[in-house]
Amino acid sequence: MDIPSLIRATSALVEKRLGELLPKENEAPCPILHRSMRYSIFAGGKRIRPLLCTEAAKACGGKSEDALDAACALETLHTYTLIHDDLPCMDNDDLRRGKPTNHKVFGEGMAVLAGDALLTEAFRILSGVPENSVYSAKDYVRELANLTGSLHLVGGQALDLEGEGRTLSLEEIRSIHLGKTAALIMASVRLGGMSAACSSLQLDALSRYGRDLGLAFQLIDDILDVTSSPEVLGKSIGKDVRDKKATYCSLVGLEKAKEEARALTTSARQALEVFGEREREVLLDINDYLLNRDY
Amino acid sequence: MDIPSLIRATSALVEKRLGELLPKENEAPCPILHRSMRYSIFAGGKRIRPLLCTEAAKACGGKSEDALDAACALETLHTYTLIHDDLPCMDNDDLRRGKPTNHKVFGEGMAVLAGDALLTEAFRILSGVPENSVYSAKDYVRELANLTGSLHLVGGQALDLEGEGRTLSLEEIRSIHLGKTAALIMASVRLGGMSAACSSLQLDALSRYGRDLGLAFQLIDDILDVTSSPEVLGKSIGKDVRDKKATYCSLVGLEKAKEEARALTTSARQALEVFGEREREVLLDINDYLLNRDY
Numbered sequence: 001m002d003i004p005s006l007i008r009a010t011s012a013l014v015e016k017r018l019g020e021l022l023p024k025e026n027e028a029p030c031p032i033l034h035r036s037m038r039y040s041i042f043a044g045g046k047r048i049r050p051l052l053c054t055e056a057a058k059a060c061g062g063k064s065e066d067a068l069d070a071a072c073a074l075e076t077l078h079t080y081t082l083i084h085d086d087l088p089c090m091d092n093d094d095l096r097r098g099k100p101t102n103h104k105v106f107g108e109g110m111a112v113l114a115g116d117a118l119l120t121e122a123f124r125i126l127s128g129v130p131e132n133s134v135y136s137a138k139d140y141v142r143e144l145a146n147l148t149g150s151l152h153l154v155g156g157q158a159l160d161l162e163g164e165g166r167t168l169s170l171e172e173i174r175s176i177h178l179g180k181t182a183a184l185i186m187a188s189v190r191l192g193g194m195s196a197a198c199s200s201l202q203l204d205a206l207s208r209y210g211r212d213l214g215l216a217f218q219l220i221d222d223i224l225d226v227t228s229s230p231e232v233l234g235k236s237i238g239k240d241v242r243d244k245k246a247t248y249c250s251l252v253g254l255e256k257a258k259e260e261a262r263a264l265t266t267s268a269r270q271a272l273e274v275f276g277e278r279e280r281e282v283l284l285d286i287n288d289y290l291l292n293r294d295y
Numbered sequence: 296m297d298i299p300s301l302i303r304a305t306s307a308l309v310e311k312r313l314g315e316l317l318p319k320e321n322e323a324p325c326p327i328l329h330r331s332m333r334y335s336i337f338a339g340g341k342r343i344r345p346l347l348c349t350e351a352a353k354a355c356g357g358k359s360e361d362a363l364d365a366a367c368a369l370e371t372l373h374t375y376t377l378i379h380d381d382l383p384c385m386d387n388d389d390l391r392r393g394k395p396t397n398h399k400v401f402g403e404g405m406a407v408l409a410g411d412a413l414l415t416e417a418f419r420i421l422s423g424v425p426e427n428s429v430y431s432a433k434d435y436v437r438e439l440a441n442l443t444g445s446l447h448l449v450g451g452q453a454l455d456l457e458g459e460g461r462t463l464s465l466e467e468i469r470s471i472h473l474g475k476t477a478a479l480i481m482a483s484v485r486l487g488g489m490s491a492a493c494s495s496l497q498l499d500a501l502s503r504y505g506r507d508l509g510l511a512f513q514l515i516d517d518i519l520d521v522t523s524s525p526e527v528l529g530k531s532i533g534k535d536v537r538d539k540k541a542t543y544c545s546l547v548g549l550e551k552a553k554e555e556a557r558a559l560t561t562s563a564r565q566a567l568e569v570f571g572e573r574e575r576e577v578l579l580d581i582n583d584y585l586l587n588r589d590y
């Protein structure tokens with residue numbers, strides 16, 4: 001499968017649907033808030049989480065249309081985490097995907113509120129997803145809230161913040177990666193599977209695939225922060241070193257980190273063995289594609 | 296009905312249940328995040344929104360137990376708005392309910408994350424509320440997300456923020472009050488009614504009651520900011536004047552604002568006429584109690 005083409009096609013569908021689902025720019029009571037929300041939503045991400053959601057649905061025999069709104073909720077939630085993560089009191093980043101970060105354009109207060117509104121919007125969207133014989137909308141809400149709350153995603157962000165300026169253990173870094181990145185990728189494939197009324201065997205397989213792919217994804221991010229250029233990444237690089245932030249790379253070295261990323265990618269691949277060869281093909285290709293990316 | 300006793304009794308139930316529902320202080324991956332969440336949740340509010348939720352349920356013939364988890368979700372969501380509202384990039388408040396605000400104790404970054412986690416937690420709790428023949432958990436989620444997102448609550452906060460330093464019109468101030476305060480109070484009584492499988496006539500009546508009570512509540516807040524003392528309020532006073540913030544009081548004067556609060560309280564009272572005399576009694580008493588408060 002040609003993954004870059006699939007990414008473009010899925011992005012187009014997701015962006016069209018996000019445009020329909022989110023409040024318009026001129027809507028009351030505060031149009032500038034809606035401009036701020038849409039600025040970050042349409043800042044040109046690759047929509048990897050929506051892609052994983054719709055492809056997981058297809059792997060389980062479902063239709064991507066039935067997973068589309070869940071995919072949009074995932075991207076909406078992901079965007080809120082980026083806006084809040086970039087704030088001066090958090091990572092203090094000026095650049096995201098080659099553009100000024102939300103608070104650089106709209107101010108800190110408005111960026112906090114745009115993040116809050118997008119987080120709320122994710123749950124509003126989820127409350128309207130198509131239901132099936134196995135999963136109802138409340139299952140999606142519980143799933144996303146669980147994986148993105150204080151026990152997982154926000155917990156990972158908090159540990160990352162709390163660990164600044166001290167040396168983290170490998171175990172702590174792993175917890176941060178699990179929370180900050182793997183949790184939402186896990187949620188993406190799980191919600192996709194659920195939209196196709198998947199079996200619990202399939203759901204478990206998708207969980208392991210999502211977790212290991214997510215951990216590999218974050219490792220590769222850390223590696224690229226050392227080896228890439230800002231032009232390719234569209235964001236500041238060498239930041240972790242500059243911030244004296246312990247990363248997997250700084251603790252175990254670049255080669256060992258690459259090896260670990262490959263091992264995780266293999267594990268993610270193995271997790272999909274419960275699916276038929278044709279069913280798992282695209283998820284496997286996405287896995288390989290993300291391991292070998294240079295941006 | 297002795298409202299102060301009722302407030303104490305409901306608070307005790309709500310606080311016990313919140314203690315069960317929220318993650319414990321020592322839970323992984325970041326215990327300090329859970330301490331920060333619990334610090335603000337248990338900072339001693341009067342739990343007016345949970346009270347309105349459980350009493351609306353009773354007015355519709357339901358049991359307060361069936362509304363308890365929705366009440367806890369409302370308080371959890373309310374607490375997130377307070378934490379974010381107090382941030383330096385928003386209202387920049389050092390004191391809340393007589394105690395240092397969350398970011399003064401845990402730092403700005405952790406306060407942003409505690410708010411994010413509590414917002415997420417509100418939806419996690421809602422996904423597990425008891426369902427009935429009329430309303431399912433997804434209806435509660437949609438209801439809360441709608442009234443607390445960019446079109447209502449967060450929109451009101453954003454308009455408030457955006458309007459700083461310029462003279463607001465009465466209409467804009469009304470929009471801010473509707474969003475910042477009335478929307479969540481409306482959600483409180485509506486979720487309570489829904490937990491009792493209320494009729495659409497009852498739901499409409501509760502909406503108007505909640506909206507007008509909420510608007511009166513915010514007007515009285517503005518009035519007390521001018522007339523009360525920090526000892527009684529447990530927070531800084533005269534802040535609106537100091538920040539050159541246009542309030543309803545500064546635009547129309549104290550007497551006219553008091554008159555408007557009384558008119559809204561009367562309108563809230565009238566909204567309840569669709570209920571029987573015994574059913575509406577407690578909601579009416581809460582209405583009178585909140586109008587006449589001095590804190």
